[in-house]
Amino acid sequence: MHSLKVLALFVLTGVLISACGVTKRGADFTAPISSDNARAIETGVSSWYGPNFHGKLTANGEVYDMDGVTAAHRTLPFGTILLVENLDNGKTVQVRVNDRGPYAKNRIIDLSKGAAEQIDMIGPGTARVRLYLIKGDLENSRITDLKVPTYTVQLGSYKERSQAEETSSEIKGSRIEDIKVNRETYYRVYFGTYTDPEEAKKEMERLNRMGYAGFVKQIENN
Structure with missing residues (x-):
């Protein structure tokens, strides 16, 4: 009778150890979201x-x-x-x-x-x-339409707002936007908003001819 109790205790211990093992392996598992x-x-x-x-x-x-x-x-x-x-x-x-x-x-x-x-x-x-x-945070994103990307011409990116203001003051119609990247704030000088990237490219080329270096970027990309 004593040997049967010992055997039962051994089996129960094994089951508990096995169960603990399963729990530990499952700790890093992310349950599917429905x-x-x-x-x-x-x-x-x-x-x-x-x-x-x-x-x-x-x-x-x-x-x-x-x-x-x-x-x-x-x-x-x-x-x-x-x-x-x-x-x-x-x-x-x-x-x-x-x-x-x-x-x-x-x-x-x-x-x-x-x-x-x-x-x-x-x-x-x-x-x-x-x-x-x-x-994801759509409410605070720069999206205006999920299906339609928007483009702009970026003419500068600065850590000091005063530098961005100096550049923007030279380019009529430009604007300054505060952009957070990896918890750091950058002050970027943009020109125009376009849904057609070819239109943005034409404007970039015009600004380049005027002596302002810039490139077309998608606004939603930060």
């Missing part, structure tokens, strides 16, 4: 991109990994976390925005190959999707 506790922000068609871009730089300066779970979006701030639901089959995947695109008019997001695999859209190439915001 569409029930996230805010829907956009619905449309998704495409995916892979081998032709693998290893190239994304719009935020990262090296693109087609097997990762990232996405390109026209306007959402870099680092935004989305839940992408494939409306054709109900499957979901969480992605981080680190690139810009797609630029086909009927598409709202371009998934990495790894993300597209998780919602079974590799074969079809596209899918009807709904995007849910998991992490």
Whole structure:
């Protein structure tokens, strides 16, 4: 009888140790977020991109990994976390925005190959999707329309506002905006706001001919 009690205690101890082990391994696991506790922000068609871009730089300066779970979006701030639901089959995947695109008019997001695999859209190439915001601050972003990127000509970036004011005072129609990057504030001199990048480019070239160095940038990119 005593031996049976010892055996039972041994088995129970083993079960508890095993259970503790499972709990510890699960500590770093992020539970999937469902569409029930996230805010829907956009619905449309998704495409995916892979081998032709693998290893190239994304719009935020990262090296693109087609097997990762990232996405390109026209306007959402870099680092935004989305839940992408494939409306054709109900499957979901969480992605981080680190690139810009797609630029086909009927598409709202371009998934990495790894993300597209998780919602079974590799074969079809596209899918009807709904995007849910998991992490990101749209209210304080510079987005005016999720589907339409806006552009400007940047003519200077300074840590001192007085320097930006000096540059801006020389260029009629320019403006100064306070931009936060990695918790630091920069004072940037911009000219114009455009939805057509070619218009912004023409204005940049005009300013360059006047002796002002500048470049076209997408406003939502900071």
